[in-house]
Amino acid sequence: xVSKVDGRxxxxxxxxGPALAAAVFAAVLLGTLAVVWTLPTTYAATSVVSFxxxxxxxxxxxxxxxxxxxxxxxxxxxxxxQAAGAAAGEPAGxxxxxxxxxxxxxxxxxxxxxxxxxxxxxxxxxNAVTAVLIRSxxxxxxVAGELTSRAVGTDAEVRPPRTxxxxxxxxxAALAAALVWAVVAGGKRRIRPETAAEQW
Numbered sequence: 001x002v003s004k005v006d007g008r009x010x011x012x013x014x015x016x017g018p019a020l021a022a023a024v025f026a027a028v029l030l031g032t033l034a035v036v037w038t039l040p041t042t043y044a045a046t047s048v049v050s051f052x053x054x055x056x057x058x059x060x061x062x063x064x065x066x067x068x069x070x071x072x073x074x075x076x077x078x079x080x081x082q083a084a085g086a087a088a089g090e091p092a093g094x095x096x097x098x099x100x101x102x103x104x105x106x107x108x109x110x111x112x113x114x115x116x117x118x119x120x121x122x123x124x125x126x127n128a129v130t131a132v133l134i135r136s137x138x139x140x141x142x143v144a145g146e147l148t149s150r151a152v153g154t155d156a157e158v159r160p161p162r163t164x165x166x167x168x169x170x171x172x173a174a175l176a177a178a179l180v181w182a183v184v185a186g187g188k189r190r191i192r193p194e195t196a197a198e199q200w
Contacts, residue, residue, distance in 0.1 A: 017184035025177035043119035043156035047126040048149035049133050051108035057142045064108045067143050071133055075101035075112050080136075084128035088121070095125055109148060120153035127151050 051068045053059045059067075074080055076099050078092065085092040100113045112129045116122040127150055137145035 017181055020184060021177040021181040024180045025174065028172055028176045040117065042115050042117055042159045043122045043153070044113050044115040044159055045119065045122035045126045045151040045153065045156040046111050046113045046149070047123075047130040047147070047151035049110050049112065049130040049145050050148040051110065051137065051143040051145050054140075054142060054144055059142050061106075064143055065103070065106070067140070068103045068108045068110055071137070071145070072101045072103045072110055074136065075099065075110065075129055075133060080129060080132045083132045084125060087131065088124040088128040090116070090121060090125050090128075095129075098122075098125070099129060101129075108143065114151075115159065119156040122156055123151040123153040 049071075051064060051071060053064050076096070078096075081092045081095045081099065084090075085095050094116070095114065098115045100115075102111045102113075103109070104111065110130075110133070112126050112133075114122045114125040114129065116125065130147060134145040134147060137143060
C-alpha cells in the first residue's frame with residue numbers, strides 16, 4: 001500500500017517528467033542550433049590534378065603513387081603557396097591554413113582543396129595551386145601532371161554543413177530528453193512501501 005506522501009510524490013513526478021524532458025530537449029536543441037548558426041561560413045573548392053607516367057619512363061603504378069605523394073606534400077609547401085597566392089591574389093599566409101592536398105588511394109589523382117570565405121576566391125586559389133604543380137611536373141622525368149577537374153566557385157562545398165549538424169543536434173536533444181524521462185520514470189517506480197507503523 002502506498003502512503004499519501006508517496007502518492008503525492010508520484011503524482012508530482014508524473015506531471016514534472018514530460019515538462020522536464022521537454023525543457024531539456026528545447027535547451028539542447030536551441031543551444032546546438034545557436035552554435036551552428038554562429039559559425040562562420042566558408043567554401044571548399046577542389047581542383048584535381050592527375051599524375052601519369054611518362055611514356056619514355058615506363059614506371060610502375062606504385063612508383064607513380066610514391067611520386068604523387070611527393071606532390072601532395074609539395075602542394076602545401078611555402079614556395080608553391082607563394083606562387084599560387086601571387087597568381088590568385090590571395091596572401092600565402094591565408095593559403096597555408098586553407099589548403100589541403102590528398103592523393104587518391106591507388107591512383108595518381110591529387111585533390112587540392114582550398115577553403116576560404118569567398119567561393120570564387122577559393123576556386124581561383126585551388127586552380128592556382130594545381131597550376132603550379134603541373135608546371136613543376138614539367139621537369140619531372142617520371143611523371144607528367146595534367147588538370148583533370150577544374151575548381152568552380154558555384155560547386156564549392158559550403159562549410160560547416162549546417163543541415164547535417166542541425167540533424168545531429170536534434171538527435172542529441174532527443175537522447176537527452178529520453179534520458180531525463182527515464183530517470184524521472186525510474187524514480188517514480190522506487191516508491192517506498194508503508195511500514196507496519198504507518199499502516200496503523
